Amino acid sequence: MKYYARRIAFYAFTLWATISLNFLIPRLMPGDPADIMLAKMARNGEVAPGVEKTIRLLLGADTDQSMWDQYVAYWGNILRGDLGVSVTKFPTPVTELIGAALPWSIGLLGLATIISFVLGVGIGAIVGWRRGTWVDHLIPASTLLQSLPYFWVALVLVYVMSVNNSWFPRIGGYDVFTFDGPELTWAFVGSVVYHGFLPALVVVISSFGGWLLGMRNMMVSTLSEDYVTTAEAKGLRTSRIFMTYAVRNAALPSIAGFGIALAFVVAGAIIMEQVFSYPGLGKLMITAVQGNDFALMQGLFLVITITVLVATFLMDVVYGFIDPRTRSNG
C-alpha cells in the first residue's frame, strides 16, 4: 500500500504546483489588457466613443489587490468551481465556454485517437508477425506520414479538398448556413460527421505511424522470446500464438501510451482546430492567448493539466496491477 500512498502524495504535490504556476504565469506577462483590447479594436478599424471607458471599467477593477490576496481568492474560486469571467467573450463565464468547446474536442479527437490507435496497433502487429516480407515497406511509408508536420497536412488537405474542390466544408463543426444552432436531428449529426471528417483524417494520418512502429518493434522482440518458440514447438495454432502469446504482451507499452494520448485529447490539437476553425478547446486557447484573457487561459490550462494528471495517475495505478515490477523499489 506504501506504493500507492507515495504515488498519491506525489500527484497531490504536482497538482498544487501546476495550479500555482497556472496562477503565476499569466500574471508575469507584460502589457495592459485594456490597452491591448483597444489597440486590437483600433487595428480592426473602429473604436466607438465611450467604449474605452467601459473597457477600463471592466478590466481595471481589481488591479490594486496584492499578489497574495489574488492567490488566496484564486484558490477559493477554484474550490468553488468558479473559473471567472472571460474578457474576450465578456461577460460569459469561463466554465460555460469550456463546457461548450469540450464535447467538440473530445468527440473529434477522442474518436480520431481511437481510430489511429486501433489502426496503428493492428497493422503493427501484422507487420511484426510477417517481418521480413513485403509488408515491411509499410514502416517507412507510415513514419514518413508521421514526420510530416501536423499543420502542413491540415493545410494541404484544406487546400486540395475544400478550397480547390469543394468536397469538404471549409470551416466549423457543422453547416452554419443551414442550422441556426446544434439540434437533435439526423441531418445535423450528418453535418457534424461531414465537418469532422477532414480534421479527424489529419489526426489519424499524422499519428498512426507512431503506434505502428512501436507495436511492430515490440512484436518483433516478443516473437524472439523463448516462450513463443516453446509455443511453436508445442504445435499450437498460429492464430493462438499470434493473439495470446505475441500481441498480448507486445501491446502493453502501447496501451500505456494510449492512456496518455487520450489525456492529451483534451488539450486539443491547437493548430488543427485553428486551420479548420473547429470549435474545440485548442481554438479557444488561441483566442484566450491572443486576447490576454487570463481567466480563460487559466481555466483551460487547469482543465488540461488536471486531465493529464488524472490520466497519468490512473495509468500509474493500473500499471501497478499489471506489472508488479513497477511496485518494488529497485
Add this chain to the structure above:
Amino acid sequence: MIRSTARKRLLTAVALVTGVTLMATGCSGAGGGEGEGTEGGGGRVLNVWAGSQTPIVANFNPFAPTVLHGALGPVYETLFVYNKAEASEPTPMLGESFEWNEDGTQLTVTLREGVTWNDGEEFTADDVVFSFTNEASKPTYLVSAEATDATTVVLTFDGPQYTNEFALLGASWMIPEHVWSGKSAEEMTTWTNEEPVGTGPYTVKTTSDAAYTLVANESYWQDGKPAVKEVRYLGIDANQSAEDLLKSGDLDWTGMFVPDPDGIAAAGGPAGYVNTPQDPTVLYTCANADLGCAGPQTDVAVRQALNLAIDRGTINDKAFVGLAATISPTYALLGRDDQWIAPDVEKESPQSADADAAAAVLEDAGYTRGADGIFEKDGQKVELTLTSVDGWTDYNDAAKLIEEQAKAAGIAVTASTVSWQEFSDSRQSGNYQLVMGGMIGTSVADPFQIYRDWFSGDYTQAVGTQLEPGEWNFSRYANPVVDEAVQAAAATNDESAKKAAYATIQTEITRDLPYIPLVINATQTFFNDTDYTGWPTEDDLYAFPPSWGSVSAGYVLGNLTPTE
C-alpha cells in the same frame, strides 16, 4: 487489457463500422446542406462576416465591449448617420434636425415622429433624454438633457461642444427607457441583452456559437425597408478562411484585407469591391525630451531627415501591396478633408526618398557623417530602434524597408518585432524610440479629433506614466502653440476661424513631425452586387461601406434590395 481474441475482433469491427458510417453519413450530409442554402432565390439569407470570431456569445448590449456587430446599426440606431467616407451632411434618422446655440453650449434636436421600438412601444423624447443621461453613456461635459416638448430635446453643456457633435448625434445609441431604466451603471455594461429592443431595421432571431441571424423588423419606421428579410452574421477565425468562403460565394458582404482583390471575383466570388482608406499608419516617435524621451529621435532634425529618407511609394507597393493611399502630413484625409488643409503647408508626404535632402537637414543641424556612413553628433551616433508587432506582416515588412532606406541616408534604424503586450507597454509608457503603429481616422470629415487626441499636450503623460483613458498622444509631444490652436478650434463653429487654427496646428506638426506619416491603410469591402443592389460604391459613397462599420452597417443593410 485485451482478454480474448473475440474482443479484439469486436474492437476492429466496431472501428471499421464507425469508419464506414462516417463516410456514408458524411456524403448524405453534404447533399442536404447545399439544397437548403440556395433555396428561395432573392429571398435568401444575406451572409455577412463582420470580423466576429467563434465562439460567438450572444451580447447585444451596445455598451459592452464584446457587443456583436449586429446590434450596432441594424438593431440600435443613432439620431443621425454621419458619413465617414465622404464630406457630406449628416443623414437624419431618429432625429430630423439639430441646431447649436451661439456659443456652442446648447444643442437642440428635433425628433422624428411615429417611430416605435420593436416591442411595440412608442419612441419618445424621454427615451432620448434617458439615452444621454444614463450612467453608461452620460458624457462628462453634459450638464443637462431636457425634453421641452414631445419631439424636441435640448442638451446643455459646460462649454462649447461643437467638436463632440458626432459623438452626440452620430455615435450615441438610442435605447428604450422602459427596458433600461432599472439598471445600475455596472449592469448597463455587463447585461448581455439577448433580445434587444431597438428602433433599427432588424431584430435578433437566433444566436449559436457559430453564427447569429437577424430578421427584418416589420414595424420599421422607414416604410418598405428593409427589403432583405434575413441577415446571418458568421463567426470566422482566420482571414484566410473568410477569403476562401468569399471566393466560393458563401459570403455576401465583408470588410477585410485581401492582398489581391481582383482574385476574389476571378475565383467566382462577389464582384462588388470598394477600397476606402481611412486610418493612418505612422511611425510613433518618442519626441519630447522634456517629458523624459531618450534617443536621437528627440531631435527634430533627425525626425525630419527620417521623414525625407523614407520611400513611401516603395513601402506602399511592397508592404501594403499597393492598396494603401497617400497620406497628408497634416493628417487631414486627402480627398475628404481637402478643405481643411492650409494652402501653405505640405499637402502630401513625399512619395520617394531624398537621401541628399535628408543628409542636408542633418548636416545643417550639426551632425557629421562617420566612417561607417552613419551620422553622429557629439560622439553620439544616430542609431534608432524601430519595433512593430510580430505577425502584422505589412508593418513588419514596412519596418524592414525603412531600415534599408534610412541606412542610405546615414541613419541607422534597427527593425525588430515585439509581441502585442510589449507594443502596448511601450506606447503606453513612452519607453521606445520608434514604433510602427496606427492612428484612428476621424469619423467625420474633419481632422480635429486627431489634433486633439494625438497631438495636444493635455492628452499625454510623462514617460514612465501610463496614458489615461482617452489619451492617445503616445509621442509625448507638447507644444503650447498647438494646444492653444486646438482650444481655439474647439470653441468655434466658424469655418474660417477653424481653418486659421488648423493652419497653425498644421504648420507646427508638419515641421515637428512627432509622428512620421507613412500611408493611409486600405479599408476594403467586398459585396455581392449580383444578388443585391443598393451598396455604397465608388461613385456613390453614401455611407462607410465595410460590414463592421458601426451605425453605417445598419444604414447600408436598410438600403439593400434583392434583385429579381
